Amino acid sequence: MLFHTWTFVVFFAVAWPVYLTVGNTRLRDPWLLLCSYTFYGWWNPLYLALIAWSTLVDYTAVTLMSRSAKDRSRKIWLALSVCNNLSLLSLFKYAGFVTDNVNALLAWTGVPYDLPAPGVLLPVGISFYTFQSMSYTIDYYRGRIARESNIIRYATFVSLFPQLVAGPIERAKNLLPQLRSPSRIGVSDVTDGLSLFVVGLFKKIALADYLALYVDKVYADPARHAAPALILATFAFGWQIYFDFSGYTDMARGAGRMLGFRLMLNFNHPYLATGLGDFWGRWHISLSTWFKDYVYIPLGGNRRGTLNTYKNMALTMLISGLWHGAAWTFLIWGALHAVGRAATRRLESTSFYRRKVPKPVKQALVFLFVSFAWIFFRAHSLEDALVIVERIFTSGWSSADFPLWAMALVIMVWAYQFVCESRLRRLAELAPVRVLMVLLMILYLAFVPGGDSQPFYYFQF
Amino acid sequence: MNKRPDKKTVSIESADVSAIAYASHCVRLSGMQWVLTGAVAILVVALIPSLAHRTETFVPGENYRIPYHLSEDYWLYEQLAARACAESKVLVIGDSVVWGQYVCPNGTLSSHLNEQAGGTQFANLGVNGTHPIALAGLIASQGRGIKGQKVLLHLNPLWMSSPERDLQTERPVSFNHPALVPQFVPRIPSYKATIDRRISVLAHRLLPQAGWAEHVRLAYLENSDIPAWTIEHPFGNPLSPSTSITLYPEDTPRRRPIVWEQAGLEKADFAWVDMEGSLQWRAFRRSVELLCRRGNNVFVCVGPLNEHMLTDTSLVRYRLLKRRICRWLDDNSVAYFAAETLGSGLYADTSHPISEGYASLAAMLLANESFTTFCCSSRSP
Numbered sequence: 070m071l072f073h074t075w076t077f078v079v080f081f082a083v084a085w086p087v088y089l090t091v092g093n094t095r096l097r098d099p100w101l102l103l104c105s106y107t108f109y110g111w112w113n114p115l116y117l118a119l120i121a122w123s124t125l126v127d128y129t130a131v132t133l134m135s136r137s138a139k140d141r142s143r144k145i146w147l148a149l150s151v152c153n154n155l156s157l158l159s160l161f162k163y164a165g166f167v168t169d170n171v172n173a174l175l176a177w178t179g180v181p182y183d184l185p186a187p188g189v190l191l192p193v194g195i196s197f198y199t200f201q202s203m204s205y206t207i208d209y210y211r212g213r214i215a216r217e218s219n220i221i222r223y224a225t226f227v228s229l230f231p232q233l234v235a236g237p238i239e240r241a242k243n244l245l246p247q248l249r250s251p252s253r254i255g256v257s258d259v260t261d262g263l264s265l266f267v268v269g270l271f272k273k274i275a276l277a278d279y280l281a282l283y284v285d286k287v288y289a290d291p292a293r294h295a296a297p298a299l300i301l302a303t304f305a306f307g308w309q310i311y312f313d314f315s316g317y318t319d320m321a322r323g324a325g326r327m328l329g330f331r332l333m334l335n336f337n338h339p340y341l342a343t344g345l346g347d348f349w350g351r352w353h354i355s356l357s358t359w360f361k362d363y364v365y366i367p368l369g370g371n372r373r374g375t376l377n378t379y380k381n382m383a384l385t386m387l388i389s390g391l392w393h394g395a396a397w398t399f400l401i402w403g404a405l406h407a408v409g410r411a412a413t414r415r416l417e418s419t420s421f422y423r424r425k426v427p428k429p430v431k432q433a434l435v436f437l438f439v440s441f442a443w444i445f446f447r448a449h450s451l452e453d454a455l456v457i458v459e460r461i462f463t464s465g466w467s468s469a470d471f472p473l474w475a476m477a478l479v480i481m482v483w484a485y486q487f488v489c490e491s492r493l494r495r496l497a498e499l500a501p502v503r504v505l506m507v508l509l510m511i512l513y514l515a516f517v518p519g520g521d522s523q524p525f526y527y528f529q530f
Numbered sequence: 531m532n533k534r535p536d537k538k539t540v541s542i543e544s545a546d547v548s549a550i551a552y553a554s555h556c557v558r559l560s561g562m563q564w565v566l567t568g569a570v571a572i573l574v575v576a577l578i579p580s581l582a583h584r585t586e587t588f589v590p591g592e593n594y595r596i597p598y599h600l601s602e603d604y605w606l607y608e609q610l611a612a613r614a615c616a617e618s619k620v621l622v623i624g625d626s627v628v629w630g631q632y633v634c635p636n637g638t639l640s641s642h643l644n645e646q647a648g649g650t651q652f653a654n655l656g657v658n659g660t661h662p663i664a665l666a667g668l669i670a671s672q673g674r675g676i677k678g679q680k681v682l683l684h685l686n687p688l689w690m691s692s693p694e695r696d697l698q699t700e701r702p703v704s705f706n707h708p709a710l711v712p713q714f715v716p717r718i719p720s721y722k723a724t725i726d727r728r729i730s731v732l733a734h735r736l737l738p739q740a741g742w743a744e745h746v747r748l749a750y751l752e753n754s755d756i757p758a759w760t761i762e763h764p765f766g767n768p769l770s771p772s773t774s775i776t777l778y779p780e781d782t783p784r785r786r787p788i789v790w791e792q793a794g795l796e797k798a799d800f801a802w803v804d805m806e807g808s809l810q811w812r813a814f815r816r817s818v819e820l821l822c823r824r825g826n827n828v829f830v831c832v833g834p835l836n837e838h839m840l841t842d843t844s845l846v847r848y849r850l851l852k853r854r855i856c857r858w859l860d861d862n863s864v865a866y867f868a869a870e871t872l873g874s875g876l877y878a879d880t881s882h883p884i885s886e887g888y889a890s891l892a893a894m895l896l897a898n899e900s901f902t903t904f905c906c907s908s909r910s911p
Binding site for chain 1: 557578754
């Protein structure tokens with residue numbers, strides 16, 4: 070089920086009033102679980118078996134950990150949980166990639182054998198809920214959270230529908246206490262939730278889906294387009310993916326807020342970042358912090374010398390790239406960020422960079438680098454990505470045919486972000502300005518976009 | 531157990547999430563502000579379509595029919611129906627037979643009726659592809675302004691000629707105007723849209739601006755929305771397109787008016803569905819009942835089907851069906867004219883006459899006492 074469909078409106082119109090009624094009774098968790106499984110099973114009810122399996126294994130692993138006195142036994146149950154989640158991911162997400170590459174290698178070495186294609190479809194949101202569930206077992210093992218004894222509540226934590234399929238990847242220490250405490254939904258929760266939802270809807274339908282029309286056209290056949298179109302399509306994709314994903318997050322946080330849950334912030338004006346480190350602190354925050362806590366730090370973080378720090382950082386970025394998709398393009402995207410981060414880490418901490426380089430220059434440089442890396446993220450194949458890079462620098466200049474209407478929308482949003490991070494923020498916070506903005510967004514959504522809704526970009530991950 | 535690492539060792543910086551109270555933007559409304567915003571939004575959404583209708587400089591001429599490419603512009607149909615209610619004596623409602631698939635706007639049934647009866651009494655409210663189930667939906671929603679009128683309702687029995695045309699088969703069938711058919715109840719076995727799609731259709735029926743927005747897309751933006759239009763016209767202004775000419779019909783037939791035998795069409799052996807189980811027939815009855823409930827004076831024209839094109843066995847079944855249709859109309863005191871088949875050379879296919887065929891049908895209708903009584907009667911039954 071997609072947030073920006075009428076089906077979700079009907080679903081929420083049923084789920085929410087019932088939730089308000091049973092919010093402070095023993096029926097709250099079962100109702101939320103039923104809603105969440107309905108929401109997820111809408112795509113394919115068979116996927117429910119996977120999420121139920123992941124939930125059951127992690128719940129059991131933590132229960133067994135809690136009964137084990139020895140650290141070795143606890144480690145075994147932790148390993149079981151982690152292996153189970155990674156196996157699910159490997160099977161459904163990476164089996165095809167591995168098979169393709171092994172077959173290519175076999176062909177290259179002249180071995181007359183082909184591994185059969187696994188032929189499994191990627192279940193929506195598997196990368197998100199497996200990470201969320203895994204963080205619970207790891208945090209419990211580390212002694213950072215208490216065990217959740219109620220399996221219905223734990224299953225609700227794993228599958229809570231607002232953030233189930235594309236995050237934010239919540240941590241047990243944030244969400245489980247909210248599920249345990251009595252539901253308190255005030256007027257401000259409803260109005261704030263609604264505000265978040267409308268903004269998210271606008272980002273997705275009015276901006277992301279619009280820019281996607283241009284990006285899809287150019288990226289479908291990059292060899293037919295010249296540098297201006299390729300450059301603009303790449304910038305447009307940067308905005309598309311931001312609006313798409315942060316729009317989803319806003320809607321998720323809005324729906325969650327209306328149910329009384331405060332889900333974590335996932336985006337914070339990433340394109341106003343002044344360094345790559347700053348960018349990763351603003352982009353997909355729940356994933357960045359997940360990788361920091363469960364990959365980078367366990368690898369050693371920056372505690373074992375400069376070389377190890379760079380190695381750990383590079384590994385983390387590569388794994389992050391692979392998390393996004395099973396393809397060489399994603400791996401290269403991760404590698405580019407690893408290289409970029411390694412190259413600029415020292416620079417960003419110098420007083421010259423912090424004080425002498427003008428902020429707009431830093432922001433422009435970060436945006437340019439991030440946009441360049443998006444080429445590999447968005448291209449259909451490595452060959453396409455290389456064609457795009459090559460043509461950006463070698464093809465002639467011709468009209469990009471980028472719609473002025475879209476340009477105007479992006480400039481308005483960019484200007485708004487600058488306002489939000491400047492002293493002018495007070496202007497944007499004036500009541501008439503806010504009312505007018507929401508009104509314009511609602512009217513735009515009511516009259517302008519077409520009928521067909523596009524799925525969220527991050528669903529493929 | 532692992533030691534908790536010192537936060538200072540973290541080099542992938544993260545924003546201080548807890549310090550950001552709300553979100554990365556300032557758009558946050560209070561309860562009262564939401565009420566105000568909602569009220570203004572509802573007002574604008576409700577007002578813009580009617581204001582736009584007043585500013586749309588479009589005058590349908592004599593014998594106007596909805597252009598083929600605007601067949602799904604139900605908002606335009608609603609406006610036309612309202613105009614026809616005010617300006618015409620008889621509204622002629624039906625599918626492509628009324629619309630005039632093989633003829634120019636001046637060769638349709640309504641235009642021949644006007645010509646033979648004198649004046650512009652008859653308005654063409656036919657829409658291409660509106661099988662009875664869709665027509666029932668059109669009358670229920672966009673035809674709700676048709677009240678206290680005289681309505682000549684055409685029934686094209688062809689829609690009952692097979693389980694596929696009757697939309698009875700469980701196998702998916704592609705058909706026109708899916709947005710007009712009942713989405714859930716009564717169930718249409720051949721309609722296989724997803725639940726998401728069905729809910730979306732129902733929502734669009736309820737939203738006051740949805741029909742108008744669709745009208746703008748179809749009539750002014752080459753059947754695309756503003757974003758898609760700007761992709762095709764990157765430097766154009768979607769708010770000032772100069773394409774209103776599309777509201778006027780093409781002055782040519784949709785299909786070349788070739789007599790069916792010359793076109794090489796073979797005789798058809800239609801199985802015909804059982805009338806009691808026919809979904810199209812039930813929908814047609816709903817249309818009649820709805821129009822009557824709204825105080826309209828309804829006259830039904832059954833056919834005329836091209837009986838020359840039916841095999842002998844099919845013809846026997848068709849005539850039985852036709853008799854049963856007439857019986858139902860008699861039993862329910864609905865005035866009707868069950869047209870005899872026209873000359874073989876007056877048809878372009880199974881159900882569509884060519885212009886001379888319409889002229890002949892109009893003459894037959896005007897010679898029918900029941901029809902002339904209907905035409906001369908007061909609007910309300």
